[in-house]
Amino acid sequence: NAGVMQNPRHLVRRRGQEARLRCSPMKGHSHVYWYRQLPEEGLKFMVYLQKENIIDESGMPKERFSAEFPKEGPSILRIQQVVRGDSAAYFCASSPGQVTDTQYFGPGTRLTVL
């Protein structure tokens, strides 16, 4: 049973470009969470999605960031017009969506903005 998959593992973008990060949840999991870890800082929640719905986006920056989890395919975290401050590790976690369900994390995507 494959774990949470994220791609790409490393992404380099120049300022002003767009970054698209993908997350495929574990088989049978319908809930996805995105977290960001800035250099030398802790993990911070960004957004929580179920299929075709954003449930909690309280941690998402107000501009340039968006997330989706379509009916088919992976969840996408999109960052438009990237800036150097967006350089970070972005982790996706998935859960089955049950009572006291546990989140399992992917290996992360390391975004570097030049």
Place this chain on the structure above:
Amino acid sequence: DAKTTQPPSMDCAEGRAANLPCNHSTISGNEYVYWYRQIHSQGPQYIIHGLKNNETNEMASLIITEDRKSSTLILPHATLRDTAVYYCIVRVDGANSKLTFGKGITLSVRP
């Protein structure tokens, strides 16, 4: 803000038990205690969780005090590969809620 308090670091000898403490004095009745770890820059790894009873799995044991205001994660036979940042997190029950990470405790296992 994280609702848990952990010492910043500790170390232990390889092969010995590592006992990682966590204070969560404001924990609510419907909140579980979760432990994750992050090895170097990898994705956080789930270890164990519990509500009020002690729990054990293939990775570790979790001891929660009777008043639930603190807990201890026990790695029975630490290896060098257990060197990591360990996070103690309290999380509401059944709300599919986000995890709020604090700074964690850095465990260094020495040969």
